[in-house]
Amino acid sequence: MYKRRSNISDLYFIVKILVLKWGGNFFMLETHVIIMAGGVGSRFWPISTSQYPKQFLDVMGVGRSLIQLTFDRFVSITSPNNIWVVTNRQYVNIVHEQLPNIPMDNIIAEPERRNTAPCIAYAGWKIKYHHPNANIVVTPSDALVLHVDKFQSIVQKALRFTEEHDGIVTLGIQPSRPEIGYGYIKMVSTDGDIHKVESFCEKPTLEVAKQYIEDGCYLWNAGIFIWNIQTLENCICTYIPKVAQIMDQLTSYFYSEEEEEKSLQLFPKCDNISIDYAVMEHYSEIYTIPSDFGWSDLGNWESLYQLLEHDVTNNSKVGNAELFECSNCIVHVTDAEKVILQGLDGYIVSVKNGKILVCKRSEEQRIKKFNIE
Secondary structure, eight states: OOOOOOHHHHHHHHHHHHHHHTTOOTHHHHEEEEEEOOOOOGGGTTTSOSSSOGGGSOTTSSSSOHHHHHHHHHTTTSOGGGEEEEEEGGGHHHHHHHOTTSOGGGEEEESSOOOHHHHHHHHHHHHHHHOTTOEEEEEESSOEESOHHHHHHHHHHHHHHHHHOSOEEEEEEOOSSOOSSSOEEEEOOOSSSOEEEEEEEOOOOHHHHHHHHHHSOEEEEEEEEEEEHHHHHHHHHHHOHHHHHHHHHHHTTTTSTTHHHHHHHHGGGSOOOOHIIIIITTOSOEEEEEEOSOEEOOOSHHHHHHHSOOOTTSOEEEESEEEESOBSOEEEETTSSOEEEESOBSEEEEEETTEEEEEEGGGGGGGGGSOOO
């Protein structure tokens, strides 16, 4: 349904035309980024804990944490003033320390973990309060991208699409192997760079994952998606109206001294539901761009092992460690002065804050089940 634009919107489109005419970068004006940073990352124990989870760690040993690397990928696309972080209340100070260029008002503290849909709604409503014509990228804080230039080019392509359409664009990763740890996107193969999404698929068995690879129409779901603020609001109102009603109640307290108190009262009443289940599985206008920019969600030790360089006996390490007669190991010991290992084959070894993990790589799925906190 067509809706008449407000005077603010009319001014926005005049500015857009002028900027485009003179060859400027329009995305610097209106693009906003929501970084989701509330996870715990328990599968990366002991370096990742509930007090200091993996998004705030220099997992790769490059001098920047995962959330800092995420921020770095977007500063050439939009202003730091347009980058928002949704995180748990206990992590607000860590976010501010690691991303000092983001305004404190842009660090949104979820009073209680209610999954991704309420978090995105909260950020979306706050963005709309001052930016009613925003174009929004939603991204996790703990993924790794090796080829940043390619990533930025694809994001800008998606932004151009959502600038003119009411669709949602997800970035689907072209699979390099039959992976059972990721969800998949099934696309409708067509000419052009942007394809309609047929369905979202849960993490498969190995046999099903092999079939996905052979089919050629399946992509890894990176959890990165782009939509304009009108589409975001319409989807939340349509598919999780209770959350929309709560956000409407919160709106009158945005950017005031009362916002924290009111959010503590109202936010826990939101449905505990992911954006995938709330919106993606129901909305019909979802598209994907098949992408290959060196992505990994770094969800476990195995994904980190695949990304790090290996020595001649297939060991990878971060930190001061010496390995003798070892093979196929991943060692992460940045918190230790020196570590010496001998005779290990296929092990994870990690040291952090006096806590030590020695676990077979083949058994790492059990780490989350161990009583480690």
